[in-house]
Amino acid sequence: MSNKNKLVTINDLMDKVSSYIHNQDELDLIMKAYEYANEKHFGQKRITGDDYIQHPLNVALILTETSSDAKAICAALLHDTIEDSDSTFEEIEQLFGTEVASLVDGVTKINKIKFSSVSEQMAENQRKILVGLANDVRVIIIKLADRLHNMRTLYVLPEEKQKRKAKETLEILTPVAHRLGIYKLKSELEDLSLRYLKPDAYYDVVERLNLKKSERDEAVNKMMNEVSLMLDEHGIKHDIKGRSKSIYSIYNKLSKGRSFNDIYDLLALRIFVETEQECYLVLGLIHSKYKPVPKRFKDFIAMPKTNLYQSLHTTVFGIDGELFEIQIRTYEMDKIAEYGIASHWSYKENTDASKMKDAMEQKLQIFRNIIELNEEASSTEEFINDVRNDVLGNDSIYVYTPKGDVLELPKGSTPVDFAYKVHSEVGDKMVGAIVNDNIVPLDYKLNTGDIVKVNTSNLSKGPNKDWLNFVITAAAKNRIKSFYSKLEREDLINKGSEILEKEIRRSGNAISDILSNDNLDNILNELKLKDINELYLGFATNKYSLNTILRIINGEDKEEDILNKIKLNNQAKITLKNDILVEGIGDIKVNLASCCKAVPGDNIIGYITRGNGISIHRSNCQHILDTDERIINVKWNYVINKKYPTDVIIHTKDDDNLVDLVTKASSNNVQIQNISAYNSGNDKIYTITVLVASLENLNKFMNDINNLKFVKSVERMMS
Secondary structure (H helix, E strand, O other): OOOOOOOOOHHHHHHHHOOOOOOHHHHHHHHHHHHHHHHHOOOOEOOOOOEOOHHHHHHHHHHHOOOOOHHHHHHHHHOOHHHHOOOOHHHHHHHHOHHHHHHHHHHHHHHHOOOOOOOHHHHHHHHHHHHHHOOOHHHHHHHHHHHHHHHHOHHHOOHHHHHHHHHHHHHHHHHHHHHHOOHHHHHHHHHHHHHHHOHHHHHHHHHHHHHOHHHHHHHHHHHHHHHHHHHHHOOOOOEEEEOOOOHHHHHHHHHOOOOHHHOHHHOEEEEEEOOHHHHHHHHHHHHHHOOEOOOOOEEOOOOOOOOOOOOEEEEEEOHHHOEEEEEEEEHHHHHHHHHHHHHHHOOOOOOOHHHHHHHHHHHOHHHHHHHHHHHHOOOHHHHHHHHHHHHOOOOEEEEEOOOOOEEEEEOOOOHHHHHHHHOHHHHHOEEEEEEOOEEEOOOOOOOOOOEEEEEEOOOOOOOOHHHHHOOOOHHHHHHHHHHHHHHHHHHHHHHHHHHHHHHHHHOOOOHHHHOOHHHHHHHHHHHOOOOHHHHHHHHHOOOOOHHHHHHHHOOOOOHHHHHHHHHOOOOOOOOOOOOEEEOOEOOOOEEEOOOOOOOEOEOEEEEEOOOOOEEEEEOOOOOOOOOOOOEEOEEEOOOOOOOEEEEEEEEEOOOOOHHHHHHHHHHOOOEEEEEEEEEEOOEEEEEEEEEEOOHHHHHHHHHHHHOOOOEEEEEEOOO
């Protein structure tokens, strides 16, 4: 990256931008964004001592190297205005349009979340970050550029913060850059992270590289001249340059036991040509002159990586018998190789915007996968593991369909994972697998290069539940679980339908009368059900009985009816499925009041509402303290094992402590459902809705929170 050691001016930025953006209105908008940001950040300084505007200018300049569009450049210039000045989303939207405002808002939201890689307990924060990326990929490209400039100036921070930032960058952000194929940003982020995280290892690699630099440079120059002369003789227009391996990638290979002298691509060339056909011509010429190293050839042109990367890779014995790794690609392929998905926002005049958008939708499938995983995962920890393994994992294998298409899968995948990657129906109908012309068991571990054929049958009744013991991709797991959940649901619906119809016949009523359209609409509305299937499910699980239906049809369950039942001491069977057991009444509508949010262990009391069953309050709730009428005794059903929401308010001394609060919640098996925060002087106050199993569970969590040094007080809320 250029311009690391000098102050950047708006002229530097505009010179870069105008080299690929030629629409004057867009150039004017970028200048307007700069003037606005400069005014809002006026007087603010960075820790380096530079004017604050240097940061957004540098971030925008980094984006020009990805040929980012005008709206992304504007958002880069404005990305700190909402957070660090009196700017608002509405003001930016009015001045620069909804798209720019949304990008700025996206970056602002990510910046408010404290990145952390402390442990799996921080999965909730990481989940918010990752899912946030999926709405518009330009948000994360801006975030990567923002982090890169901060890493370039990391030397001003104390050593402890340097290491923490470097670890966050290496574990959370660089995998995203890798997945997007933005190697230019990824490589520098990795090198800078290593420099601060493990300075001894970093400078050891640098020193080793410098020791042989002159020898390497001489060998590379001789090889470049020889190859270039050969290509000229064959009339192939080209560019050729030596390629330096990143310090971090060399460190990685050394840490895995490789010898420094055995790292092939320390001597490396990259050849650029105009067309795909010329790539293969160049490869043929090189192999005809220099002996290739067996098993070191890779064709990523015919079989691109999922992040769009295309190139031919070969390793040959070059000048003086030295090993050279050579990459051959077109200029367009190089742009994608350096900047991946970011390169598709490059400004192109006369481009059909809708076609470009459709193409980008396909390229964003990775991020659609993140959204799907988030919706399907049963827990935060499962989601973060799925994302790391399926979406951000570097340990991938590449296998072939019988037609030669390439599929990327996480290492350890089986033919069943492969089948569900092809299509969910292929997985559901799978009955066997053939790998490299050999029949294999379904739990066989696939390897890169395997050709996989899936045998299917329309007679198959669906996936085998035992497959869950060995599949590793989230898509396969979730589809199999979903299949059996659907089967169980259908069985319960059929069972509930039979129970309801049998009860109606026993009562001497006609099914068509009881379940007439008008009655059914009334029943579903009263019970807040989507359709009749949910009613059947309720009957199958003993949640509802015929009395429930008849009371709704006859307009019962009002205040007077409930009081009459209590007076008559109608000892109906208590449904043990209910959270709350009501004295004298079995099947009755019960709601936990939102004003005091009782949890098991709280002293509770029932209040007979007008037309909405019984409302359950904590016995000290202010809303019922002065009420003697319509009160009924109730108690918790401790057979039920579930979590209940309640609100906690926490006063803290500073604002950088959300991580600790989330950690305490996780360690107490308390799930955070919602968090809101606001500043009060030098303090920060958090209002947190938590899901707890019992009062004991809640009290232990609150006690642990109260013992944190930065916490002033913690109390349970009651509105």
